[in-house]
Amino acid sequence: MSELQFPLKKDTSRKIIHIDMDAFFASVEERDHPELVGHPLVIARHPSDTGGRGVVTTANYEARKYGIHSAMSAQKAFELCPEAIFKPGNHKKYSEISVQIREIFRRYTDIIEPVSIDEAYLDVTVNKIGSSSAIKIAKLIQRDIWLELRLTCSAGVSYNKFLAKLASDFQKPKGLTVIxxxxxxxxxxxxxxxxxxxxxxxxxxxxxxxxxxxxxxxxxxxxxxxxxxxxxxxxxxxxxxxxxxxSPVSVTRDRKSVGRENTYGIPLTTENEVVAQLRTLAESVEHSLRRVQKHGKTIVLKVRYADYTTVTKRKTLPDYIKKKEELYYQAHLIWEEVGGLEHGIRLLGITLTNLDPLSYENIVLPLWGEQEKTNINQTDT
Structure with missing residues (x-):
């Protein structure tokens, strides 16, 4: 007996644009340092400065001709192209530009789903300029980003997110593909x-x-x-x-926390194992914070022992943190207060809460002596 088949319904009513910035970090550096244009550029610290450690954040299209790509080790990138220029990233600058790009998107629609710092989906079925053409809106966005920020992007236009994403990848850089x-x-x-x-x-x-x-x-x-x-x-x-x-374009809700936890089949029983896992968790949380462009003030450590007793302790800091070193340091301080190895550790977790956008910084008002400085933190209004 053959399987009962139901016809698939294809919803073609929506107009979706996927915008993907072209080699974003590298393009920002080329814009701000024109002498880099035409040379292979790798956004990473030079492996000679790190003992061979580190990974490539991105590379310009000149460097990609040598096979260099994001997430590759910086050492491998150097071996593929010894003459490449290595430049550490400036995530604060990139985040600020990402905010400017999203402001351009908002001229056309409020239905925006950021995927990362350099790409987003937009639903322009109904839009702010009253246009029936998603192609026209994609071209206007490309134009605005170029005229105002001197950066290029590729755009994909179709009736769903999957196809729009494929389309934006089809002709890079500066491409516009319609399916x-x-x-x-x-x-x-x-x-x-x-x-x-x-x-x-x-x-x-x-x-x-x-x-x-x-x-x-x-x-x-x-x-x-x-x-x-x-x-x-x-x-x-x-x-x-x-x-x-x-799947609809999902307007991003405000993230209240970012956290990572690991469960261990074989419980951790030594201080060195705990330290290594805290460092790994801190690095993972930093990556997630970078993706959502947030930092926070309250760090939470969760410890579950082999007997399934769970201890959770939080600590609120005067200043924002976001770096893995800061996250690890604060988590380790909490561990020293509450941790114990008598029963073995089955789960460890680090969470950062009390989040704000990266544009919210600690402002120090130097109105008193050095010992009496008061931190006033901007808050979301």
């Missing part, structure tokens, strides 16, 4: 399978083992086979390759 409803399936069938957003490096070999190398190959595989091999991803891919993806 109309009637073109979607042909566009998707022609794509190599590793270009499908959400299919990572570990999944590609599994796809290849099933004879799936392109969107056309994926299209021919039945839904239950995809679900059996890939679970929820298989369910989603069966629909995506047919141009079906109904």
């Amino acid at each position: 109309l409803p009637e073109e979607a399936e042909d566009f998707l069938k022609a794509l190599p399978i590793d270009k499908f957003h959400g299919i990572g490096k570990k999944t590609v070999p599994k796809m290849n083992d099933l004879g799936i190398f392109t969107g056309a190959d994926l299209y021919e595989v039945d839904e239950m086979t995809l679900i059996r091999h890939f679970g929820k991803m298989g369910y989603s891919l069966y629909r995506k390759v047919r141009g079906v993806h109904d």
